[in-house]
Amino acid sequence: DAGVTQSPTHLIKTRGQQVTLRCSPKSGHDTVSWYQQALGQGPQFIFQYYEEEERQRGNFPDRFSGHQFPNYSSELNVNALLLGDSALYLCASSSLAARLYFGPGTRLTVL
């Protein structure tokens, strides 16, 4: 049973560019959440998708947007990249259970 998968593993972009990160949830899960983890910090909640709709959002600007597809996979898009967007981006999936299952993350570096 495959767990949560994310692609790519690493990514390098320059300021002002746009980036798309991808996530496939664990089998049987219908909800996907995205987190940003800056170096030396705990993860911060970006947003959550359920039934292809954004259900909840953390304190992130509109430059951060997402999408969920009918197969429950999800994308995180970040426009107009800033140096401060450099971080590990974690995807987590869940169903009605309390537990979140996290993927291995995508490490984004903005130069």
Place this chain on the structure above:
Amino acid sequence: AQKITQTQPGMFVQEKEAVTLDCTYDTSDQSYGLFWYKQPSSGEMIFLIYQGSYDEQNATEGRYSLNFQKARKSANLVISASQLGDSAMYFCAMREGMGGGADGLTFGKGTHLIIQP
């Protein structure tokens, strides 16, 4: 105010000793859940243990137990008989409200645990 506070940035512990990692939380909700995650250097967050606010008994999962003191708003993680493989970052997190497990978690800043042989 911080919703999750982890006061130990780093800890060194001898192998086979028990370890307590501190976590205090702040919420006005009556219903909430508390989680502990382990993050090795690879980056993946590994679920360790969960405690619901209405759970009367402290949660246990193998070598992990959660010392839940509701009145003190404390949810410390206890690792018994530590092993070298326990070296990692440990994060305490909280989910507020009645979300069915699918709501955003608030994480603390983490504790870097190093187990020494």
